[in-house]
Amino acid sequence: MADTDLTLPSPPARGSTAAPALPGPPPGGRQSVRPGDQGQQNQGQRDQGGQTGPLPLPPHPPREEAPERPRGGVQVLDEPRGEAPPRPQGGHDLPEGWLPCPKGADPAEWVLDPTLPEPKIRIRHLTKAFGSRVIWEDVTFDIPKGKVTVVLGPSGTGKSVLLRHLIGLLRPTSGQLWVDDKNVPSLKNRPLLEVRKKYGVLFQDGALFGSMTIYDNVAFPLREHTRKGEKEIKEIVMHNLEIVGMSDAAQLYPGEISGGMRKRAGLARGLVLGPEILLFDEPDSGLDPVRTAFLNELILDLKERLESTFVIVTHHIPTAKNVGDHLALLYRKSLTLAGPKERLLSSDMPAVRQFLRGSTSGPIGMSEEKDSGDESAEYDPDAQGLEDTRDDEALPGADRPQ
Structure with missing residues (x-):
């Protein structure tokens, strides 16, 4: 069999219009080449010993074993090489009966102090700024379940701003705020509404509707968020008005009662949905010392009746000492100290x-x-x-x- 020369012609010189010449048929017969058969380009080339025939294909490179895929079939790509980010230090084992660490939370910071009651609210590295004005930054502490936590601090340190973050009215610049296993800043629409239903709020001035009677003000959350009938609503409303000592003022309007009575009516409204968490924003604001003392006794009575968590923002030191189980002090855009009341009183x-x-x-x-x-x-x-x-x-x- 005659040698076959399949050497491709050189490309035409630059600027030439002549088409390249194609190789002619080999002597002794016509060669049939299938177009696009790239796998046979080296067939028929002369090897170094003068023999003709197909050249051996180069050996395949060693096959690398694919990294083991995690469960779920999603492969995690390797991170760029370099210094690994520092891992958080510390961390405690989860006490028996505590809520497990949910996805998205740092396991090393889920349990700050296993000797204290289980937290209802966990605040982790929370920072809030309005534009260039920083209110507070890197705030981390727990609010224990079933206890009264009092948040203290000089005026302008962002105590009321913190309350608005707890119920999702404001979103932090950074950080996390966990209510049970829900990170409030990441919630929207219905999931956020479900978390808000866990709260009852007493605002500084009661925040009552001036055109409604006290009865209708207290019944408002039940009519908006439940499908209860008016008979059941009346039983709930009158029961909570009796708790705060306002049953005789049910048909009066907010403008016809004193500031202390408006606060108690606002508290009754906050109780009607059976909240898991009660927030008090300056409950002693505008009250004389005697009414403040009565309000503090009411809070202690509610603590005994309910299995709720209480969060109180105040400047009133006697309230903090007499009512609070845990105290937290905000000062100069940060958390100075938080923990059991005795820890702050002896600091x-x-x-x-x-x-x-x-x-x-x-x-x-x-x-x-x-x-x-x-x-x-x-x-x-x-x-x-x-x-x-x-x-x-x-x-x-x-x-x-x-």
Whole structure:
């Protein structure tokens, strides 16, 4: 069999219009080549020994084993090489009976202190800013289930802003806020509404509808969010008005009652849906000391009756000491200290001691701009505080014989 030359012709010179010449048929017969048969291009080429025939194909490269796929059939691609991000340190084992860590939460931070009651609300690295103005940043603490947590802090530190984040009225700049196993900032529409149904809220001024009677104000959530009949609604409304001592004022309007009564009516409205969490925004605002004391007793009574979690924002130190189980202090755009009440009452931190005593000596100034921000600032325990300015002899009845 004659040698076959399948050498392709050289391409035409640049600028030439002549078509390249095709190789002619080999002598002794006509060669049939199937177009597009690229696998046979090297067939018939002469090897180094002068023999003709197909050249051996190069060996295949060794086959690499594919990485094991995780369950679910989704392959996780390797991260770019480099320094691995630091893993969070610490972390505790999940106590028996606690809610497991949900997807999206950091397991190392799900349990901050296993010796405390299980949290109902977990706040993790929460930051809020309005434009360039930072309200607070990197706030992390727990709100225990079934306990009264009091959030304290000087004016302008974002305590009420924190309450609005708890119910999803505001979204944080960054961070997570877990109510049970739901991350509130990530929820929208109906899932967010379902979380909000867990709350009852007492606003600073009661937030009642002026054109409705007290009865209709308290019945409003039941008519909006349930399918209960009017007979059942009446039983629930009157029961909760009786709890707060307002059953005789059911047919009055908000403008016809005092500020303290409006607060109690607002509290009754917050109770009608059987909330798991009760929020109080400055409950003592605008109340005299006697009414404030009665309101505090009402909160303690509700704590005994209900299995709810209470969150109170206030400046009133007696309320924090008498009602709170856990305290948290916001100061200078951060959380200074949070934990059981005894931990804060016995703290040596200057800002904590100054605020709890109401003293002018310490890092807290007249306004946020006047705050020194120096946590090591000297606190003078002998400086006069609000507790020292009370004149018990001037109180009514002090002159009565004992």
